Amino acid sequence: MMKLENTLMMIPGPVPIAPRVQRAMGRPMFGHRGEEFGAIYDECREILAELFRTKNEVFVISGSGTASMEAAIGNVIGKDDTIITIENGKFGERFCDIGERYGNTVKLQYDWGTPIDLEAVEAALENGAKALAMVHNETSAAIKNPVEEVAELAHKHGALFIMDAITTVGGDTVEVDKWGVDIAFMGSQKCIAAPPGLSAITLSDAAWDAIVDKPPYYLDLKAYRKSGSNSPSQTPYTPGVSLISAMCEALRIVKEEGMEQRKHRHARGAAAVRAAAGALGIELFPKIDKYHSYSNTVTAMNIPEGITDKELRGEMLDMGIQISGGQSHLKGKIFRIGSMGNFTATDMVTTISTLELVLAKHGLVDRIGTGVEAASRELDKI
């Protein structure tokens, strides 16, 4: 099979980056303690604060989303502290794994892609905890968790609320200050469509007050705050200068589109995939209730009978479209299509029509076009 250089990535991160972002990444190198870097870093932090919807400072960490997950927990949880972690997918599980490295972890586990139980969350909080960590958009299962409700419960019981907003910041509604989120973070390779390798984190006053004596050295957030207040602003250690330069350009694109339109486009993209799934007889994977919703940035579906994961994704890739499979025990059972980043309606239609071509080849649809037709009704005005 020929190797295409222009494969369309429709996975839930990394996502394609705009040529101007690519160019920003390829700029001649410049130092990280000078005016030029300080201006770019400040612009990133300013736009990111708008996307997080916070008045608090934002810091860019040279490390992918997991670095910020670890920074969040490692800075507020010491060995005698308790953190409650909520798992209904791969990244909730990761919160638990990180929590166990730093303190005592109480895990609330649910089948991946199923709702969490708010009564159980409250019962766990009643036993006392310094913090509670939850994923906003559980990318592995394409389910959106009830952050407002859980943040309220955490505060009622005096616990900090840590929110993984890696696949919502820049693509879906995030209201850090309004929801009372104490620590929130995002990843560069997701909704803002920057290259992978960076994450950004923000803390409330209560979170700053709760910082432990010996946080992880490289991820010591007080060091980030101190360097961030220098003039020109800096990071404590040498950052991914080229990546931050690219992130700045990606954030300018987000601003140019406007956050309301960007959220709308992401929501319509996911709605289009769900509509196509319905028309093609493909079952959506997550089970939602009144507190949970389908993700706006990724859609997970059960692999239909009569085709394997390898055939479905492999044949789509051969036609130039990359989609994702399931993670861990969901491998071979589900497939996921991203509606994340700077995708267009055409990207969506192309992806769905390619899915139809593959399904038709395996005799799983009678007529090509039903998926695209259903999707196109959701794609107007994006």
Ligand SMILES: Cc1ncc(COP(=O)(O)O)c(C=O)c1O
């Ligand atoms: C919700 C969520 N949290 C955490 C991560 C981990 O981020 P990274 O792979 O950038 O370390 C991801 C990545 O897919 C994610 O989707």
